[in-house]
Amino acid sequence: MEASITLKKVGKLVDKKTILASLTFGIEKGSLVAIIGDNEAGKSMLLKVISGVEYQEYGQVFINGLDSKKRRSESMLSIGFVPHELDLDPWLTLEENIRFIGMLYGVNTEMLNTRMIQLSRELHITTHLKKMVKDISPGNIKKGMIIRALIHDPDIVILDDPTAFMDAESYRHTWDLLLNYRREKTVVYVSQSLQEVEEAHDRILVLEDGKITLDGSLDRILGSTFEYHQFQIEFESLSDELFDKLSKLPKVKNASRIGQSIHFYGRQRSVFFEVLNAAASTVMKDIRVQKLGLQDLMDAKYAKDGIH
Amino acid sequence: MAFMTLLPTLLHITITMVMKNIFIYSLDEIQYEIWVFPGIVILISILSTYSVIYRDLFNLRIHKKAFIPITLAPYSKPYLVIAILISAIIESLLYGSIAMIILSFFLPQALHWSAYAFIPIYSFIFLLLFGNLVLTFSILVERISSFLFLTIILFFFIIFGTGIIVEFEFYPKLLGMILSYNPFSMVLSELRGFLFFDQINLIFIAVPILVALGWTWFNGYILKRKLKQ
Numbered sequence: 182m183e184a185s186i187t188l189k190k191v192g193k194l195v196d197k198k199t200i201l202a203s204l205t206f207g208i209e210k211g212s213l214v215a216i217i218g219d220n221e222a223g224k225s226m227l228l229k230v231i232s233g234v235e236y237q238e239y240g241q242v243f244i245n246g247l248d249s250k251k252r253r254s255e256s257m258l259s260i261g262f263v264p265h266e267l268d269l270d271p272w273l274t275l276e277e278n279i280r281f282i283g284m285l286y287g288v289n290t291e292m293l294n295t296r297m298i299q300l301s302r303e304l305h306i307t308t309h310l311k312k313m314v315k316d317i318s319p320g321n322i323k324k325g326m327i328i329r330a331l332i333h334d335p336d337i338v339i340l341d342d343p344t345a346f347m348d349a350e351s352y353r354h355t356w357d358l359l360l361n362y363r364r365e366k367t368v369v370y371v372s373q374s375l376q377e378v379e380e381a382h383d384r385i386l387v388l389e390d391g392k393i394t395l396d397g398s399l400d401r402i403l404g405s406t407f408e409y410h411q412f413q414i415e416f417e418s419l420s421d422e423l424f425d426k427l428s429k430l431p432k433v434k435n436a437s438r439i440g441q442s443i444h445f446y447g448r449q450r451s452v453f454f455e456v457l458n459a460a461a462s463t464v465m466k467d468i469r470v471q472k473l474g475l476q477d478l479m480d481a482k483y484a485k486d487g488i489h
Numbered sequence: 490m491a492f493m494t495l496l497p498t499l500l501h502i503t504i505t506m507v508m509k510n511i512f513i514y515s516l517d518e519i520q521y522e523i524w525v526f527p528g529i530v531i532l533i534s535i536l537s538t539y540s541v542i543y544r545d546l547f548n549l550r551i552h553k554k555a556f557i558p559i560t561l562a563p564y565s566k567p568y569l570v571i572a573i574l575i576s577a578i579i580e581s582l583l584y585g586s587i588a589m590i591i592l593s594f595f596l597p598q599a600l601h602w603s604a605y606a607f608i609p610i611y612s613f614i615f616l617l618l619f620g621n622l623v624l625t626f627s628i629l630v631e632r633i634s635s636f637l638f639l640t641i642i643l644f645f646f647i648i649f650g651t652g653i654i655v656e657f658e659f660y661p662k663l664l665g666m667i668l669s670y671n672p673f674s675m676v677l678s679e680l681r682g683f684l685f686f687d688q689i690n691l692i693f694i695a696v697p698i699l700v701a702l703g704w705t706w707f708n709g710y711i712l713k714r715k716l717k718q
Contacts, residue, residue, distance in 0.1 A: 233718060234560075235717045253563075254564070254565070260561070262561060268555055269555060286562055
């Protein structure tokens, strides 16, 4: 597959502090890439560097094969960027905000009108187009920002928290629109919602202290990191002896006790049956098995230290 | 609309009607009301240029509204600076022209028709310089309080340091000489020379234009540096 975005040893410093550290990776055309990480991991800065909002101090960014520094004007035509903060001009209407950027990108009036109406219908904000931005709710402003980023029909759409401030319905409309572009446009986004990332991605990049620590699909990331399941068994009465006995079983990891329940991790589901066998003589009230998700991955203990 | 009609009247009442009782005639024996006329027109255009650049650049930039998407459009930074500057000047010249018509009713004698054509032309050159000055502040300053502080100093300089309402001959000799050779003063001095004495000094036109062009490029450069783009 052809690369849409390529980063070569990209480094970014802010006040002499390294925000992005020698990042090298490519993003395939038409893929949906989610970037996650802790606060200050460098996610937003990475989006800013890719979209040309701020240049990197080191390395090169290529957009559709063009060096984004040396051939900025051409590469910028391929990008639509939605920042995290609500940045429409509050003293213009939503339509004026979108129209102005469309005209800056040289979109002709007919095309501009068609796209604006089509996108606003898909995002259900047609009735807000004539309103001043200061009178529109933050969720609808964010949708307006998405239309503004798409108005010149870019190949690459970069979104920093695309569904921030949105209610459930707006969230669904927004993802319906973005998922329609799958395979057609490259979509790169940052989200704080791990559930959102789990639902919408071809690939996930996990950023930590400016470096990519994990890269791949959800299954691949979880599989390569830990194929663990989380187990919970609630007993009618969990004695100390039983807890010690169960926690010392060879395949039981990180056992902990909460009231009359034992929580533990195991690599295979079979460990669960071994625990059940060992505790067969004790009355059980409830059992639960859960495969680990991104939330567990991002939990500092497991992300940094793993399960011991 | 209120700005366009009330401001010229207000400036006529507060500046021209007061100062004409002090100066009566310029040192070249021109009636003060006529002498100050081009200066007042330029002053009105300046107020408009200032507010447009404040709105389009400083306000949007520091409040992070719409400015970054504008900078991502496929244009160079000098091009962007020129676009902001020229759009501000065009809007201001419109205000200035309307002000010129309103103020002409207060003149004791009508000016030659060419004055009404050349005042906007010289205003354009003056506004190129002034617009660049406000652009530099708008790019470099990060706080509204600092910007307001600089604005007050700027207007003191424009009103008293460029010969808009007072001739430099009334200042201490050295100070007057220094002020008369700043590019802003050159434009006004040349405009009055043309209007009242039919004199044209091409150096006094060329220098402000060259300074303005260099300043525009410089503003493009510092905008690029500031945005790290």
